[in-house]
Amino acid sequence: MDISAYNPIDFALKIFKSRYAFTSEENWVEACWRDANQMALAEPPDKQKMWADKFFRVLVSNLFVPGGRIWANAGRPNPSMLNCFVLDPDKDSSEGWGRSAYNMIVTSMRGGGCGDDFSDVRPRGASIAGQRGLAPGAVELMRLIDACAQPVRNGGQRRVALMFSLDLDHPDIAEFLNAKLTLGQLTHANVSVRSKHTKAFIKAIKDDGDIELQWKGRYKQSVKARSLWNMIVTNAYNSAEPGFLNWELVEHESNIYYIEKLASTNPCGELALAPMEPCCLGHLVLSRFVDSDGINYPLLGDTIRLAVRFLDNVLSVNHFPLPEMKDKSESLRRIGLGTTALADTLALLGYRYGSVEGNKFVDKLYRFISKAAYEASVLLAVEKSPFPLCDPALHIESGFMKRMPAKIRSLVAEHGIRNCAILTQAPTGTVSILSGNCSAGIEPMFAPAYERRYWVGEERHTELVYHPLFEQFMKDGKSVEHFVGSRDLSVRDHLEVQRIVQHHVDNAVSKTINIPADLPMEEMEAAWLDYLPHLKGTTFYRENTRGFVNAEGVVEEPPLKAISLEEAKTRFAESHQTAAAPIVDCPSGVCGI
DSSP states (O other): OOTTSOOOOHHHHHHIIIIIOSSTTOOHHHHHHHHHHHHHTTSOGGGHHHHHHHHHHHHHTTSEEEOHHHHHHTTSSSOOOOOEEEOOOOOSSHHHHHHHHHHHHHHHHTTOEEEEEOTTSOOTTOBOTTOSSBOOOHHHHHHHHHHHHTTOOSTTSOOOOEEEEEETTSTTHHHHHHHTTSTTSSTTEEEEEEESOHHHHHHHHHTTOEEEEEETTEEEEEEEHHHHHHHHHHHHHHHSOOEEEEHHHHHHHOTTTTTOOOOOOOTTSSOOOOTTOEEOEEEEEGGGGEETTEEOHHHHHHHHHHHHHHHHHHHHHOOOSSHHHHHHHHHHOOOEEEEEOHHHHHHHTTOOTTSHHHHHHHHHHHHHHHHHHHHHHHHHHHHHOOOTTOOHHHHTTSTTGGGSOHHHHHHHHHHOOSOSOOBOBOOOTHHHHHTTSOOOTTOOOSOSEEEEEEEETTEEEEEEEEOHHHHHHHHHTOOOTTOOOGGGSOHHHHHHHHHHHHHTOSSOBOOEEEEOTTSOHHHHHHHHHHHGGGOSEEEEEETTOSSOBOTTSOBOOOSEEEEOHHHHHHHHHHHOOOOOOOOOSOTTSSOOO
16 A cells, blocks of 8 residues: 555645644644544554554545544544534423533534434423423424524534434424524524334325324324425425434334434434434545556455444544543444545446446445445454444344345354444535545535636635546546536436435435426425435435525525536636636535534
């Protein structure tokens, strides 16, 4: 392995220096050693140098890139290196309200995002035992938490990131769905509907039937399923929210079904899957494994084994915002190994993103990643012991484990497993820019080329930006006919890639289904309804539906405007203009973790 194979330049270097370098003088190699040495502290003293060397090689070569909090905080005193946490859902009391606000503030000030479910809160107008007043409802608590988030600044590094969810059958569901549409409300949170009876809901929609809203068996009322579904679809179409959490599938797939119920998802939507659990993220940079023969699977397997160990070690050396979070992490040891640069990998191999051939490759690739990661966690269990609450006989009976190869299930049954869940798919955010402006997560490239609009003082500027691979292919005289932008894909193309990846992921998959501004809502709805049972979470973003009205109420042009492949080729040939800028993985602004 060539340890000098990667060094961030241009915008990647700017991101590294501004977001992740320990000091302004720290370089890439020094940062990789800092991270490697920190995680090696979880190993026996006589083996720390060996593991530090191994971790360093996969980091410095950019085969594996840890989550942003790991880069930023490894090596600091009492480092908090985990991106997000799911907070305690027990809220239906004055103490619960206060505890919710406290937990959010403490966690956010340590740099962690917060996922929070409010289904436990009694609905607006419900009676309160021992008091004359009536309950203000779940949405009022959300407004309180959001207001507390306003003044919180976590070391000046990032804004507060929240995810609020509410059960589909909660009596406050209509108020919840419309709250985000009110200007200035819940501005720090993404919102998602949580459905524990998705199949029954879909049937009721198709049969024009009713569903019952209720809270703990009380305050019952019936509503038309179609009416509620129309509200969800319309809001998602017009404002990119709410997302939809298929909690029925989440609980069926959960590897800890025999231990406790899952509570919510984190702000990026890639981990739910218990209360006070963190997400511990790292990403395989898939394009680094492409060689003349396709994917270098031996190198990928070796990197996966090191990455699983690295992330498990993060849990051992991390300092947690709250003691309950430390206890939960130690008892379950959930990690989230994901990927980035999938679209770049497909382009390098000549596949069109979303094509039949491309999807066959994606299925094969993620099956390999899943198998290798589980084998690595079993080996860690043999060496270091399984996670403390592991019951091997019950673990292999989860919905996800039943799909795993017989060999993996047999190994887990015999030895247990180190981590209750291992795989995820995060949006990756700036770590994709750090990794050479590669395509983010499992998203398609935003476009082969696009116009980027930005302000310099009072002047609005426009520059033409080429995707780095498109630019490289054009310079080398290679065909770019298989390059495709996000808006050029059908809704079902997007959803099918997500479905394939989800099949091999034990946590959840974060993906934004980007659709053109002129796509009929009925087309989005039909595809969404078809794929709803197969995906743990879904989020749509229709082009130009967020963030384009300034303070004076004037509609501005979007900051990014995709250019067609033909126009991109023509403009490249005419001007040969190049620019370095980030490939935006979340153009809706839904998540930047």
